[in-house]
Amino acid sequence: MTNLLNINYYAVAPELVLIGFAFLVLILDLLLKGRDKAVLGYVTAFGLLVSIPVSYFTNEPVSFSGMVAADSFSAFFNIVFCVAAFLTTLISMDYMKKAKADRGEYYYITLFAVIGMMLMASANDFVNLYAGLELMALSFYVLVAFKINDNKSVEGALKYFVLGALSSGILLYGISFLYGYAGSTNFAEIARAASAGSSQNMFLILGVCLTVAGFAFKVALFPFHLWSPDAYEGAPTPVTALLSVGSKAAAFAVFLRFFAGSLAVLQPHWAMLIWVFSAATMLYGSVVGVSQKNIVRMLAYSSIAHAGIILIGLLVTNDKGSSGVLYYLLVYAFMNIGAFSVITLFVRNNGKGANICDYKGLASKRPWLAFFMALFMVSLAGIPPTGGFTAKFFILASAVNSRYYLLAGIAVVSTVISLFFYAKVIFYMYMKEADDASVFTASPGAALYNVVIVISAVATVLIGIFPSVFMDMAVQAVKPLLM
């Protein structure tokens, strides 16, 4: 019986560490009173920091009777999640206080969200995957609604919740068809059935379509994106940063493991579906992003466009494409969180800074801040020497290699369009004079923001200048998938 259970605690070590810290924070929250609660954020951040090396060294065979695959692939993603959550935790401590929403729950719910993402990244079975997905999604529903006194926050959370529940239902429906097709929910078993059986089986097609729809929701691909601008705008800004980076990366991890890994043999069959999604998402995200006045909404559409580009890497089922996805997600985590940190720094005081025109004349008052913001925008747009450029380059190169010329062309068009709204921010910061310069005066409590901004900026540039180091890591990470 023990042999059958195959319990391997090392395989889930990062999750266990974080669960331990989550419960520690939970109990501390109960015991500590008043001002002592400030320690909770640091404990959370420390926990996430501890989890990074643990994730790095976790590389175990498939365990828990085929449920958990803690390989180098999941390790890479776990590190991305931990870094993203670490950075957002740092900026949220002050922000939550200003938003009058600093409660201990925030921190351990964040930890639970990260645990959910990790479970998704290491899931090798749909049952396990779904449990992780729900853990992440439930945590995010709560986090998005955390400013419960703010109607926008509640509205965003409600839209996210209702559509999220629907997409979970669709996903489950798809999983049940895949089970009907393969007789198992295990990825490996489904892969075996797929390579042995006919690819024209209707249940397989239906199952794949429905699961893609379910995950497309989490990634916010074009027809399933409706929740994302509202949820992004309503949520506390640090949560938006984590949501846009973490939940997206987790969903892509599953996409990769299932499609590029298990269903790789059927690539010609599902490629068309992903192709359409990718093209539509890129164009939609960049075109609609142009007309946005609110910077968070703009970044929401930008993140939709980015998801479309990342999808190209998924389509190219070889090590170049898959490792490109990983590389892109790593860069995206840093540059996106960096941009959101700058926004958070302004939004926290009086809600001013939510619109792009609020950034008028930032450069003359706070040159460093404007520089960093410009750097993140440049990186998001994909201009050298930043990480954003190399990431796009790898993905597009792999697409061209695999003869997806049209899709690569669409990606370039989308990038050019999106350049417009990234440049708009820079233009406002550098070329315009502020109406009311007092907005930009430094206020206390900004130290942690500065730390996060600098870390993100350095990482963004570093990854851009030395891509080979990180690319090698990504290539290592996707190896277990493509075997």
Place this chain on the structure above:
Amino acid sequence: MIDLNLVIEVLIIIFKVVFVTMVLFSLPMPLTWIERKVAGHMQARLGPWRVGPHGLLQPLADTIKLLLKEDIVPENADKFLFKLAPIISMVPAFAVFVAIPVGDSFKIPFIEKTFTLYISDMNVGILYVLAIGGLSIYGIILGGWASNSKYSLLGGLRSAAQMISYEVALSFAAIGVVMMTNSLSLVDMVRAQDGGFWHWNILYLPVGPVWFAVFFIAALAEINRVPFDLPEDEGTLAAGYHTEYSGMRFSFFMLTEYVAMVTASALAVVMFFGGWNAPIDFRTIEILTPITSVSWIYSCFGLFWFTVKVSFFIYLFMWIRFTLPRYRYDQLMTVGWKILIPICLGAILVTGFMRI
């Protein structure tokens, strides 16, 4: 070609179902009489006396009165649900008895067929009983809502909240018993308590009495008996959920309540007091062997013991009704969530360790 055995099986099942239904339909008559007698004697008065000797015909008179009364439907009521509610309430209360074993199986003399003193031995018996028993609540909630009266609505609301709160504790108690007996089937539960009263779950020390206490309190709340009869609290809510009901429909609600009481008693007996098992295993006494070895006689014994135990619990419910005051609403919630559930969690831990 019709299989004769199958026909007999089906006939036996139909016979049992009809028999149980008839018994349950007629039970409330003696029970109301007993309840009023008990109330009377506890309060130092005589209780029903006029109709028939010792008021024995009183229930009959009441029944005739209820049947002949005008059936009133309030003008702004949701008529469909209003009419349906008493039936929704009544049907599950009867359906529960499908799973309750009143005695062991025996061979019918001469035709050599096994006759079981239960309608069905389903392997999820306890779950079935809890699930179906919980459905009666919809009659109360929907009836309270459909009456379009504030008293009824409040009664329905209270009932819903109470139900949710105590369903948890009740299910926990069921889990406890399942852990003690290793089965979800009620028949297996009784069989596990075979062989003398010291094998009964109530004496499964130290957790048995705890589980029983939890079960009993939760069951009291679940069947809306005093001290948890807030849905029909006459002091504040007129008559609660059945304020607007009269005649037949009212009598359906009454019927449900009595049947629920019998169900709760039967469950308590099956889960904790050894079901049909006698306090002492008579089969081990050698002098009685000629009698106890005949299976149908022994089964009749079982039926007797079962009836005695159930009667005791029914009396206990009445006893409590006329001795205890009613809980306040917040106290009710406190007891349910803050006292019973932690106790249950602790008891599950202890039971688990004992069963290792």
Place this chain on the structure above:
Amino acid sequence: MMEQVFFYIFSIIAVISAISVISARSAVRSAFYLIITLMQVAAIFILLRSPFLAAVQVFIYVGAVMVLFLFAVMVLDIGREKLVAYMHHQSVIAVPAVIVFFIMGAYMIIRGGWNVSNAGFPEAALAKSSEVIGKEMFGRYLFPFEVVSLVLLIALIGAVALVLRGREKDKQC
């Protein structure tokens, strides 16, 4: 044969009451029809030889979830008109889309073939279905089972966290 008859009875009732759920004007009526739908699903579980799932379906969905739902509906006093007001002109697009999806889905389901054997479990295992489920849950699916406990914890904490904040707001006003 007999089973098929019952299956069609249950599923037709389930579908009709499911349609009633969304077309009923009052929320309590909707809840009532939903209860009927869930009961029919439980009945279908019994036809599928899974009394445990059927009992759990009735116990949890009908016995607990729907009671809570009715409780909330009665407290909130959702009026009859309000629900109708949500029917926008979007339904002009939505209804054909749903119909097309339904037809496509039905076509694919009918055309598709199970790879899972239709024989199902042997009768002996069915008689102990709860035991089989328990063994699977604490054996093969142990890890997700434990994860679900975290999911429940987060649901609990999340609900309390959000509601408590709401209450603070009331105090301030």
